[in-house]
Amino acid sequence: MKAKHFALSLFALALAAAASGATAQNVKITPLGTHPGELCNRDRAMIFEDPTGVRILYDAGQSVMGGNDPRLGTVHVVLLSHAHTDHIGDRKIAGLNPGTCDSPETISALPNSTTAEIAAAKNSSLIMIRNMAFFLAKKIENIRSKPTATCAEPGGSIAAVQAAPCIAPVELGGTKFVKAAGAAASVEIITVHAAHDSTLTRDLLTDAQKKSLEADNISVNLGAPSGYVIKFTNGLRVYLSGDTGLHTEMRTVVHDFYRVNLAVINMGQNAILPDAAAYAINELVRPAAVIVSHPNEGVTTGGIIRPNSRTKLFVDQVKGRPVYLGISDRTLEFDGSGTCMAGGCY
Numbered sequence: 001m002k003a004k005h006f007a008l009s010l011f012a013l014a015l016a017a018a019a020s021g022a023t024a025q026n027v028k029i030t031p032l033g034t035h036p037g038e039l040c041n042r043d044r045a046m047i048f049e050d051p052t053g054v055r056i057l058y059d060a061g062q063s064v065m066g067g068n069d070p071r072l073g074t075v076h077v078v079l080l081s082h083a084h085t086d087h088i089g090d091r092k093i094a095g096l097n098p099g100t101c102d103s104p105e106t107i108s109a110l111p112n113s114t115t116a117e118i119a120a121a122k123n124s125s126l127i128m129i130r131n132m133a134f135f136l137a138k139k140i141e142n143i144r145s146k147p148t149a150t151c152a153e154p155g156g157s158i159a160a161v162q163a164a165p166c167i168a169p170v171e172l173g174g175t176k177f178v179k180a181a182g183a184a185a186s187v188e189i190i191t192v193h194a195a196h197d198s199t200l201t202r203d204l205l206t207d208a209q210k211k212s213l214e215a216d217n218i219s220v221n222l223g224a225p226s227g228y229v230i231k232f233t234n235g236l237r238v239y240l241s242g243d244t245g246l247h248t249e250m251r252t253v254v255h256d257f258y259r260v261n262l263a264v265i266n267m268g269q270n271a272i273l274p275d276a277a278a279y280a281i282n283e284l285v286r287p288a289a290v291i292v293s294h295p296n297e298g299v300t301t302g303g304i305i306r307p308n309s310r311t312k313l314f315v316d317q318v319k320g321r322p323v324y325l326g327i328s329d330r331t332l333e334f335d336g337s338g339t340c341m342a343g344g345c346y
Ligand SMILES: [Zn+2]
Pocket: 082, 084, 196, 197, 243
């Protein structure tokens, strides 16, 4: 009888999971913005959780509280698309709902950056373009007073759980694999082209370096800006655009070769306008679904898109696929085909 009851309750659980669309095979995506329930000006950070448990933070930026943000949880991998302040995180929030959605209040994260703080606190592996990885390794060393090593790759994969933060530097187009203990497959992370820039603010440099560059009003470039393609173990293939203008590799590399089925696209006037972003999605990347991030405007009020926002212009021009707003603290779940299964699909 006991066994029968157990089987029945398992069956009931499975039914409930099927009804909600939530299953253990989905990738969970949680944006961490300044204002829970909204998509706001500075929002960039997102957590991706593979079904095997590997948890990846993409572009910590300025909308997190730093290493002790309670929303972060475990962070096995830290990705950074480029060195600009709003991505590396020269500033952070002191708590949730700081200021307005249009103009969130932030405090300084100098001298280390939110990216370094989080990687140091979480013993994360940093997978990013070489010079950014080296730069952040030093920041993490300053926090921990211990050198930051290169991640070991036994059997070709970085172990998800590390005893200390480590760096896994890549060149543009380079690939790293991350594997949870006991998992049959690894998560594959590839850097891809972005038509942008990756200059660091002088504020994050050492005083000597800062002084020498001030006279010429320039700073240092930390290598190529990038986007990422992540192949999750359930088959989901996500394109993280980074900040970028239109480029032909969106079609040839991201669509034709990697055949991504979900795109996270960064909006914002310095990178791409709504009509160009819609062209990128409709004609070049052609994913099954889209998530909007990096809006550089307050997009929602009460979680509803503002009719006069730039983001609305983008949403209206995307054809034949759903567009989801990267609403802070709301977890979207995607199956291997890029179909939204739970967490506010519509
Ligand atoms: Zn940028």
